[in-house]
Amino acid sequence: MTDTMLQGISDPLYRTKFGSLPDIISDWLSESGGLYKKDVLEFGCGEGTAALGIAIRKEAQRVIGVEILDVFEQCLPLAQAQLGITELPANLYLRKIAPGSPLTVFGTFDVIYSWSVFEHVSQELLRPAMASIFEALNPGGHFFLQIDPLYYSPNGSHMMPWLREPWAHLTMQANEFRTKLFDAPKTEAKVRNEWAVYIPLEADTSAERAALWETYETLNRVTAPYLRRLAESAGFEVVRDYRTKTEHEIPGELLDAYDREALTTEQVVLLLRKPR
Structure with a gap:
């Protein structure tokens, strides 16, 4: 059924969010059983497409998507247009929260994930957000954290569709x-x-x-090393730390002012575990 649903999607971006993204997260968690029958929370769910994909395709026990904006209200209309479904599954819950709100009000989880969202967390809320995620995980639970692009990378402004010049x-x-x-x-x-x-x-x-x-x-200035230190200071164990680099040549004036590693690291993906 789910393969048929993927084949019927006309929007490539929707196919990526509903299909590819849940597959990537599930693969990263394969040694701990993936997402099947897990309690899952998405930190910053946007319109909720990835959370919907995990609820349907990965058959999670429960999926909570939290968002500070109202965009998750588009989840069902988009799903109707792309998947032909008329109601959201019973294991999916999309909720609006205020920045800095504790996540434990929704219970505790086996998996929490965040995809290209953490760079939008206000600088002063980075440490509280990491602590809140740690608190909301069950012992032995995992936090999958991805940021792309990081602020100091060529596309770090997020404005490349309008300003194409690197950095x-x-x-x-x-x-x-x-x-x-x-x-x-x-x-x-x-x-x-x-x-x-x-x-x-x-x-x-x-x-x-x-x-x-x-x-x-409102983009924060987090770097990959700082993000890892932030996670470890919250109590997380780092299971995997994956980073991708740019191939752009760095302008000389930037090397006078910035660290080369920060300028070239475009993406960081961390798989973190809460100790048992």
């Missing part, structure tokens, strides 16, 4: 960077679809660019 956010003055973002050509429909979590569908160009600027301004 533009580090080489340009802030006012010049903002002006170029606001003056960039009209956003393609495909990009608007990919950015639906951050850009309201009804937003005009001015509102869209304001939303993009706010997204950029």
Whole structure:
């Protein structure tokens, strides 16, 4: 049934979130039994497509998706359009929370995961968020944490659809960077679809660019080594630490000011475990 559902998806991005992403997380957790019959929480679920994929395709016992925005209300309409289902499964719960809210109000979990969300956590909430996730895991439970792109990498501004120059956010003055973002050509429909979590569908160009600027301004500056130290200081054991690098040539002026490792590390994926 689930293979048939995947074949019927017309939107490639939806197929990635519903199909590929749950597969990746399940593979990383294969030594501990994957996601089957597990209690799972997604930290920053967006519109809830990945959580839906885990609930249906991986047959998790319970999937809670938490989000600070209202975008999860799009989960069912998107699923109706892409999967043809008329109601969400009984094992899926999508909830809005305030930034910094404790996660234990939803119980405890075998697996918590976060995909390209942790870079959007406010700097002062990074340590409390990590502690909250640790607290909400069962002993022996796992936290799968992925960030791509990291702030100091070539695409770290997240604004590459509009400003394609690598490291533009580090080489340009802030006012010049903002002006170029606001003056960039009209956003393609495909990009608007990919950015639906951050850009309201009804937003005009001015509102869209304001939303993009706010997204950029509120990115934290976490690096891969700091993220690992943050996890370990919360009590996590690091099971696996995977990083990917850029092949872009670094401008010389950046090497005068920044660490090469920070500039070249684009992605970090950590598999963390709460000790028994």
